[in-house]
Amino acid sequence: MNLLAPVRRDRVLAELPQCLRKEAALHVHKDFHPRVTCACQEHRTGTVGRFKISKVIVVGDLSVGKTCLINRFCKDTFDKNYKATIGVDFEMERFEVLGVPFSLQLWDTAGQERFKCIASTYYRGAQAIIIVFNLNDVVSLEHTKQWLADALKENDPSSVLLFLVGSKKDLSTPAQYALMEKDALKVAQEIKAEYWAVSSLTGENVREFFFRVAALTFEANVVAELEKSGARRIGDVIRINSDDSNLYLTASRKKPTCCP
Ligand SMILES: Nc1nc2c(ncn2[C@@H]2O[C@H](COP(=O)(O)OP(=O)(O)OP(=O)(O)O)[C@@H](O)[C@H]2O)c(=O)[nH]1
Numbered sequence: 001m002n003l004l005a006p007v008r009r010d011r012v013l014a015e016l017p018q019c020l021r022k023e024a025a026l027h028v029h030k031d032f033h034p035r036v037t038c039a040c041q042e043h044r045t046g047t048v049g050r051f052k053i054s055k056v057i058v059v060g061d062l063s064v065g066k067t068c069l070i071n072r073f074c075k076d077t078f079d080k081n082y083k084a085t086i087g088v089d090f091e092m093e094r095f096e097v098l099g100v101p102f103s104l105q106l107w108d109t110a111g112q113e114r115f116k117c118i119a120s121t122y123y124r125g126a127q128a129i130i131i132v133f134n135l136n137d138v139v140s141l142e143h144t145k146q147w148l149a150d151a152l153k154e155n156d157p158s159s160v161l162l163f164l165v166g167s168k169k170d171l172s173t174p175a176q177y178a179l180m181e182k183d184a185l186k187v188a189q190e191i192k193a194e195y196w197a198v199s200s201l202t203g204e205n206v207r208e209f210f211f212r213v214a215a216l217t218f219e220a221n222v223v224a225e226l227e228k229s230g231a232r233r234i235g236d237v238i239r240i241n242s243d244d245s246n247l248y249l250t251a252s253r254k255k256p257t258c259c260p
Helices: 035-039 068-073 113-122 138-142 144-155 174-189 206-234
Strands: 053-060 088-095 100-109 126-135 163-167 193-195
Touching: 035 206, 053 068, 053 144, 053 193, 053 206, 068 100, 068 163, 088 206, 100 206, 113 144, 126 138, 126 144, 126 206, 138 144, 138 174, 144 174, 163 174, 163 206, 174 193, 193 206
Parallel strands: 053 100, 053 126, 126 163, 163 193
Antiparallel strands: 088 100
16 A cells, blocks of 8 residues: 555656756766666666665754745745744655655755754765755855764765755845855855745745755666666666766766666
């Protein structure tokens, strides 16, 4: 008996969502890697699609808008009143990527100093880290490096995907935004994160952003499954590069039938 509700029709991804800015993207390829597509077609995604739930943590200064960001995407709501997150909270989001069910567990953590030590105990095991700052507060951008350092103490820096998200875009004028974006892109490049700018009030880029998180996390999971199952057995080399070809399988001797 399947106790899970079907995936919502607006959570179905048939194509790779594109990055916001090419200068600070995890990769800029237009489509999912052909081998990932192929593995999905041939139902060779291992635990992805069956048991796998990917953990995503959302960190950043108090009141930058972490809860609102998650609520805009998961519940399509926006609360203008600030209620501090105490410790942590989480939402589950189910997607279907290339025909494969895929779930994200979105962990909303507290930005307030006094709740931080509770929140940090939930950082472990993240596959993606979303670091949020307020586009109208440069100090919150400066603090992102410390938030990242804390989150990475509990996670493997080589396998986790990083996203730097500027919030409250509706509050900046185009000129203010352009200035802040320059600084944010620099930080994103430095920490090797993908940059996004969103507004939870208007909804601008919120859906696009989470679809990108889901797609890239899914892709990384399938790559890891392929690496685990096939590659070692046949002696192929599969690597996840940290450069532009990030997440892409390289040098494979034996290719599955439908792969180019
Ligand atoms: N104008 C505008 N206000 C926003 C936006 N996102 C959040 N806010 C407001 O900013 C305040 C803080 O938002 P939260 O989402 O609670 O912030 P948080 O980062 O979760 O805060 P902590 O739980 O303390 O870590 C609230 O009053 C929100 O209404 C946005 O996109 N635009």
